[in-house]
Amino acid sequence: MSGESTPSQTVGPYFSIGLAWLNRCDLAPGASSGERVTIRGRILDGEGQSVPDACLEIWQADAHGRYVQPVNSEEKSPAHGFFGFGRVPTNDRGEFSFTTIKPGSVPGLDGRPQAPHLEISVFMRGLLRRLVTRLYFPNDPENPEDQVLNLVPAGRRATLIARPLAEDPRTLEWDIRLQGEHETVFFEC
Numbered sequence: 530m531s532g533e534s535t536p537s538q539t540v541g542p543y544f545s546i547g548l549a550w551l552n553r554c555d556l557a558p559g560a561s562s563g564e565r566v567t568i569r570g571r572i573l574d575g576e577g578q579s580v581p582d583a584c585l586e587i588w589q590a591d592a593h594g595r596y597v598q599p600v601n602s603e604e605k606s607p608a609h610g611f612f613g614f615g616r617v618p619t620n621d622r623g624e625f626s627f628t629t630i631k632p633g634s635v636p637g638l639d640g641r642p643q644a645p646h647l648e649i650s651v652f653m654r655g656l657l658r659r660l661v662t663r664l665y666f667p668n669d670p671e672n673p674e675d676q677v678l679n680l681v682p683a684g685r686r687a688t689l690i691a692r693p694l695a696e697d698p699r700t701l702e703w704d705i706r707l708q709g710e711h712e713t714v715f716f717e718c
Contacts, residue, residue: 579623
């Protein structure tokens with residue numbers, strides 16, 4: 530057996546085989562603490578067309594700013610029923626929707642607190658590598674001090690911040706634009 534790496538392949542039609550159990554539209558069923566929120570949106574290509582075969586992978590901390598550590602059975606999230614991870618496929622119209630809790634602030638690399646956010650990876654046909662972005666919560670008082678958000682030019686930060694619906698402020702809208710005008714900010718990882 531050779532130790533050489535193999536070339537990257539795009540996500541094929543078999544992407545979901547064996548992975549469907551990771552799909553969940555509620556990342557915090559039964560969570561006893563935290564503000565519940567529904568996030569919905571669309572993934573759009575460079576021409577503004579919906580992407581019907583994409584998948585979002587979401588990672589987040591619980592309401593207390595702690596990540597679930599499944600490898601360490603001694604350290605459990607205090608929010609019972611909180612997964613902190615899930616995959617959400619888009620539908621035929623490129624739409625996605627999931628429910629979770631607003632995460633607490635987590636420390637950055639230097640120990641300073643980061644604003645509450647969700648880590649989002651996007652997988653889809655034609656991508657050799659996943660796209661990585663973040664979703665921030667609107668009007669959060671910690672947003673102006675977040676180190677990562679401050680790395681983004683001021684005119685592009687809005688692509689990372691969800692918008693509340695006027696009729697239901699617990700539902701947030703957030704579209705992911707892959708290219709073009711108002712392209713979502715993606716990070717190198």
